[in-house]
Amino acid sequence: MPSSGKLIFKGIFLALLKAVTCMLIPYLSFKYISELEVMGIPIGLTNEQFDLIMYWITALGLVQIAVSFGKGSSPKRSPRKAIFFIMQIGVYCLYLWCYKFSGAASLTLSFEYGSVTYDLATMLQLWMGIVVLKILIAIYDLIDGIIYTRKKKREAKEEDILEITEPLYDKEDFSSAVLDRENPAPRNTKVGSNDSDFEQFIQDKEGVK
Numbered sequence: 001m002p003s004s005g006k007l008i009f010k011g012i013f014l015a016l017l018k019a020v021t022c023m024l025i026p027y028l029s030f031k032y033i034s035e036l037e038v039m040g041i042p043i044g045l046t047n048e049q050f051d052l053i054m055y056w057i058t059a060l061g062l063v064q065i066a067v068s069f070g071k072g073s074s075p076k077r078s079p080r081k082a083i084f085f086i087m088q089i090g091v092y093c094l095y096l097w098c099y100k101f102s103g104a105a106s107l108t109l110s111f112e113y114g115s116v117t118y119d120l121a122t123m124l125q126l127w128m129g130i131v132v133l134k135i136l137i138a139i140y141d142l143i144d145g146i147i148y149t150r151k152k153k154r155e156a157k158e159e160d161i162l163e164i165t166e167p168l169y170d171k172e173d174f175s176s177a178v179l180d181r182e183n184p185a186p187r188n189t190k191v192g193s194n195d196s197d198f199e200q201f202i203q204d205k206e207g208v209k
Contacts, residue, residue, distance in 0.1 A: 011073030023061040056098035082142035
């Protein structure tokens with residue numbers, strides 16, 4: 001398992017990566033669209049449209065950054081990592097929805113001689129299909145993380161028992177030792193010889209006398 005320092009560094013890296021993809025790139029893209037001109041005629045976004053779009057992208061982008069850090073700083077195959085993964089998918093769905101809610105998915109750019117409309121609804125539907133697949137993967141990761149964590153706890157408990165019983169039993173015979181304790185066999189006490197040898201010993205002593 002990686003050290004806590006490596007996990008924190010990984011979380012910071014994923015948070016910065018999410019900041020670039022979910023905040024910086026959309027900001028630069030919509031900033032370019034807002035200042036777009038054709039033949040000297042501005043056809044870009046109005047200030048109100050740009051401010052509304054950037055408000056929602058920034059708000060949900062910050063949440064995605066926080067969740068990405070939590071996911072990246074979690075140990076591999078842990079329930080915590082799977083839970084952050086599910087949270088990240090939920091926030092990502094809201095992030096995609098904010099494009100439609102803020103009007104960024106369908107914009108009409110008007111100018112003196114007409115208007116230009118672009119619609120990203122089909123692309124958003126494709127992204128939502130990918131999100132559904134991610135949800136299935138996240139559920140599998142959560143189940144796998146719970147099973148893996150329980151397995152590690154059980155193995156750690158068995159190792160503690162082995163350390164306690166090591167002076168009495170070998171590690172290879174631990175299973176048989178447990179069975180012997182649960183189903184003890186009658187102990188056959190042996191003085192040093194069996195019954196026939198003991199009788200022969202008495203007879204020899206009487207003959208000497």
